[in-house]
Amino acid sequence: MHPGKTRARIAIVGLFLTVLFLGDRLMARAVDAVFMRTKFRYPMLYAGELPADIVFLGNSRALHMFHCPAVRETTGLRAANIGFNGLPTIAMAPLWHDYLEHHAPPALLVLEVSCVGREDEDGALERFTTCMRHSDEIASQIARRNRLVYSASQLSHLYRYNSELTWRSLFFLRNSDQDWIMEGQVDRSEAEELTDADVPSLLRSADNVAAFQRIIDGAAAHGVEVRLVHAPYLTEYRRHLHDAPTWTNWLQSELEHPILDYTDAIVDPTSFADPIHLNAGGARQLAIRMARDGVLPSQDD
Amino acid sequence: MVFNSIPFLVFFTIFFPLYALSKGRLRLMLCSIASYVFYGWWDYRFTTLLLWSTMVDYVVGRLLEGARQPKMRRALLWCSVVSNLGVLAVFKYFDFFAENVQRVAAQLGVTVDWPTLHLVLPVGISFYTFQTLSYTIDVYRQRLPAERDLWRFATFVAFFPQLVAGPIVRAHDFLPQLARDREITWDGIVEGFGLVLLGFFKKVVVADSVAIVVDHFFGAPQTYTSLNAMIVVVLYAFQIYGDFSGYSDIAIGLGRMMGFALPRNFQFPYFANSFSEFWRRWHISLSTWLRDYLYIPLGGNRSGTVATYRNLMLTMVLGGLWHGAHWTFILWGTIHGILLTLQRWATPRTEFKSSSQSSAAAFLGSALFQLGRMAIVFVIVCLTWVMFRRHPVGDSLIIYARIASLDDFSPGALQDRIPLVKGCALVSILFIGEAVSQHANHLPCVWHHPLAKIMAYACLLWSIALFGTFAGNAFIYFQF
Incomplete structure (x- = not known):
């Protein structure tokens, strides 16, 4: 082959790789800039725009139980919810650490405990590659748990934004997602048909306990101040969650911290969006109940 | 081994340099062995079927060449047909027919106690069976000399880029390509790499992203609103297209990198403005196979109108059955047969006749007419895809009922909104890309400049990184 041709081809490959690399980095920056401009909870967390007196943390149960507008209305205090659907317990510690790094410490942290008894969903942690640029803690968790995803995120920074978090953030370009809650009411007939097989028992995971302890x-x-709360379940669901009391006792002794049992605090089925999540009305009732019990402080405290 | 997996990446990274460095017989052997490794990755036992198919057709081909008596030749042909279709019948259709015979017998009050085999369907069995069968038929028809080199023939049957989901290659196209070392060229690598990237884009960016919404929908269609059902049915059409044409692009691209020219399998099928055109653009290698080895031998359109309709129906019903042993596939083929028959009947009556005086008005009228036809064909094809899902026929009826109910068009009632929006956005990108590619020859020459290629390839890779779904989903057509 003609040496000139070979040189030209090497140059084309080199140019291609350079364009690929630079484009990846530049576009990742651009996507991150868009992500950080949204009013979604995690960009706001990393931008230090979620100052609060009360912070709530947990998985979807925390997200749909502790509704910030209801808490604000009931207590008169600033509230922030940094929980998320399927948020793995092991990712909660880094998020809490990052919250403290970017904000003044709140007066109270409320943790919904049922996530400790749940197995992490496949890929749940990997959704947080979107936050890797802003959190060394998250990055190191991902590196420890999923080497392949971590390596891919290092190779391509764009890949970090290939996550539900990025897409969801686009829904909150203007309005905060802190008032996000499920609407509608649980289907009673379906709830009545629940059996033991439909209700997974609560697991006893040492990793999750360690994460909570952190x-x-x-x-x-x-x-x-930290308050641990086991949030409400629909009565028909709770009936099949046979191990809930013993599990709560076990977790209490593991953490050496009292757990406030609210599993039966809401009995009105119209307050539930599904068997394990409250709707807006239910969340308001729960906030009032928790404030009345002194679990949530009021402005006067 | 699926293309969208780490093992394949490793496999090809090792294979390609070895392939490029080897020559002659060694290269052929390498190609053949690599194809068996690729296929055996699913289950090494499946390779025995592949080997059986290869050996039977190789031996029959050789014997056919020597046989002069028509009776003997016919017997040999039947040997191959029975062997190939027998394997297919046992692995793919036996349980289906056994269950249905039992069901019909039970309806008639007769007890038939046929055992069902519950065999795992070897991936791609329908593809390579049709490929080897066409070879034997061509040798029988004396359109092709029998292949004497077993390694060459084995590579033709098992060539890994197109082994499990096509394009189905014809022996007269592919065996001559194996007769001498294919030259690995810079242009071939560049073009092939581009096709591989495009295929991955269609598969992991479009098809697999849409699959999330589609799977939820088919799981509980009764809970979806009319608008939601319509959107998901359209997305499903693009999932099937992205999945299958993506596979074909990767296969053709890998072949191109290795110096081979594999036939085109898709040509913007959703831009077809008639059902016959759709079938000339969709899964072209199967459509032409069915045309050449079924429709034409049945008499094609040479034996009068009724016979033509019968041949069309038979071809499409059997084409449906080829996809899987399930009533929905038979129904799907039947519906397409009816559509083709109706179109054939109606075409002379529905041609656009311009009565306008000005040529601009005539052009506009014709364009709108074509666009309208295209839209109608697209909508009907989308609706027929509902049958393509391997589910009870009743589920398809539920989906049609949901669409027809026109009950709720509020965007707020849409389910899975985030993946739905993502799916719609990605499908739109693919659709626009296809619309532009259709007219690639008319694009300014700047698009064919190396820098434009660099940008296009980089864009595909960035899209894969940002939007790809990396769950390692198998290709839909593997099940066939």
């Missing part, structure tokens, strides 16, 4: 310790170090 959150509690981190809060204590910053003088933040």
